[in-house]
Amino acid sequence: MPVARALGALTRRDSHLPAPTGGLTGQDPRSNGPDGEIPHEYVESGDSTRDPDSHIKEDACSRFRVQLTPRQPRKNTLSAIGNTPLVRLNRVTKGVAADVYMKLEYYNPTGSYKDRMALAMIEGAERDGLLRKGDTVVEYTGGSTGSSLAFVCAVKGYKLKVVTSDAFSDEKLDTMKAFGAMLTIVPSGSGKTTPEIIPKMMKVAEEMAREPHTYWTNQFYNKYMLAGYNALGVEILDQMGGRVDAFVASFGTAGCSMGVAEVLKARNSDVKVCLVEPAESPVLSKGIKGTHDIEGIGAGFVPPLLRRELYDGVLTVSTEEAKAMARRLAREEGIFAGSSSGANVLAATRVGRELGAGKSVVTVAVDSGLKYLSTDLYGG
Numbered sequence: 001m002p003v004a005r006a007l008g009a010l011t012r013r014d015s016h017l018p019a020p021t022g023g024l025t026g027q028d029p030r031s032n033g034p035d036g037e038i039p040h041e042y043v044e045s046g047d048s049t050r051d052p053d054s055h056i057k058e059d060a061c062s063r064f065r066v067q068l069t070p071r072q073p074r075k076n077t078l079s080a081i082g083n084t085p086l087v088r089l090n091r092v093t094k095g096v097a098a099d100v101y102m103k104l105e106y107y108n109p110t111g112s113y114k115d116r117m118a119l120a121m122i123e124g125a126e127r128d129g130l131l132r133k134g135d136t137v138v139e140y141t142g143g144s145t146g147s148s149l150a151f152v153c154a155v156k157g158y159k160l161k162v163v164t165s166d167a168f169s170d171e172k173l174d175t176m177k178a179f180g181a182m183l184t185i186v187p188s189g190s191g192k193t194t195p196e197i198i199p200k201m202m203k204v205a206e207e208m209a210r211e212p213h214t215y216w217t218n219q220f221y222n223k224y225m226l227a228g229y230n231a232l233g234v235e236i237l238d239q240m241g242g243r244v245d246a247f248v249a250s251f252g253t254a255g256c257s258m259g260v261a262e263v264l265k266a267r268n269s270d271v272k273v274c275l276v277e278p279a280e281s282p283v284l285s286k287g288i289k290g291t292h293d294i295e296g297i298g299a300g301f302v303p304p305l306l307r308r309e310l311y312d313g314v315l316t317v318s319t320e321e322a323k324a325m326a327r328r329l330a331r332e333e334g335i336f337a338g339s340s341s342g343a344n345v346l347a348a349t350r351v352g353r354e355l356g357a358g359k360s361v362v363t364v365a366v367d368s369g370l371k372y373l374s375t376d377l378y379g380g
């Protein structure tokens with residue numbers, strides 16, 4: 001589908017917030033030096049816009065002050081979730097007039113943005129009395145949510161039962177086990193994401209959730225997760241100094257795209273949010289479901305968390321295109337991520353071409369390439 005049509009209302013209209021006061025920190029990432037590099041580590045004396053949790057250390061000659069964040073020992077590993085770096089892409093964006101930025105979510109403890117939603121789901125349920133000490137958590141998962149849930153449950157002392165499949169990488173299944181989760185494997189038949197596999201996994205998890213003292217996170221329906229992704233949206237606005245023209249994200253549950261979109265659109269209703277789905281399973285754009293191999297996205301149905309007013313267009317990327325871009329990201333940008341991140345970047349460059357010079361597109365490196373070393377993405 002042509003990008004312009006897919007994006008519908010995307011226009012060249014100036015949708016920037018007024019600069020430089022638009023950002024939460026008042027910083028414009030494009031105004032930092034001739035190469036547009038962002039001197040995150042070295043700040044001039046007198047900077048008062050930094051995280052209050054951070055502190056300044058002066059070097060011997062007091063020429064630079066080095067930003068260290070945070071200084072205090074953290075309470076536990078859960079507080080290492082979030083505050084990930086955001087970088088500009090420089091080589092895979094050749095010929096794209098707009099600036100494309102990527103939030104490196106593999107800096108989260110399990111190497112995935114799912115840490116944000118796992119913590120939000122567990123803490124939401126605890127707060128509302130749905131999950132109590134001694135309970136068991138149950139979930140169906142391709143292994144990203146499962147790894148993050150297993151991590152959060154390990155720290156908080158909950159047992160976790162996971163329903164997953166051989167459609168997903170061994171690394172993800174092994175990670176869940178390493179954090180102490182108990183796994184039930186539903187065979188996929190093909191080793192790929194078929195339209196049937198997620199609904200099958202959901203059914204098994206639903207059965208398990210009938211046991212007493214069990215909390216089923218049921219990720220496709222879990223609204224607690226949005227708070228985790230709202231934080232991601234706030235970080236993006238902060239790091240971009242408020243200057244975001246478009247946000248591009250592939251979707252599974254649509255938790256990330258919707259949670260970030262809520263924040264960006266509340267701040268500036270002109271921000272365009274573009275969703276990405278597998279070309280082999282264009283459920284949203286064409287109503288067709290199919291088998292693909294971009295792990296974590298394209299579940300074969302419209303996710304219940306999706307809200308029409310929060311996105312402006314849908315782009316499709318094929319499995320091969322997504323994997324090819326993921327490999328380029330590693331070799332040309334030093335960004336080692338999964339295939340859904342490749343899909344995100346390819347779609348973001350298409351949006352960036354459409355928007356043109358002076359505009360900023362932000363997308364996400366969902367997770368680490370380390371989760372895919374055994375797959376054909378990085379050699380197998």
Ligand SMILES: Cc1ncc(COP(=O)(O)O)c(C=O)c1O
Nearest residue numbers: 144251252253254255256296340
């Ligand atoms: C690797 C990967 N990419 C993308 C997504 C999509 O994220 P969301 O469920 O927030 O739409 C997921 C979700 O499971 C994932 O595991």
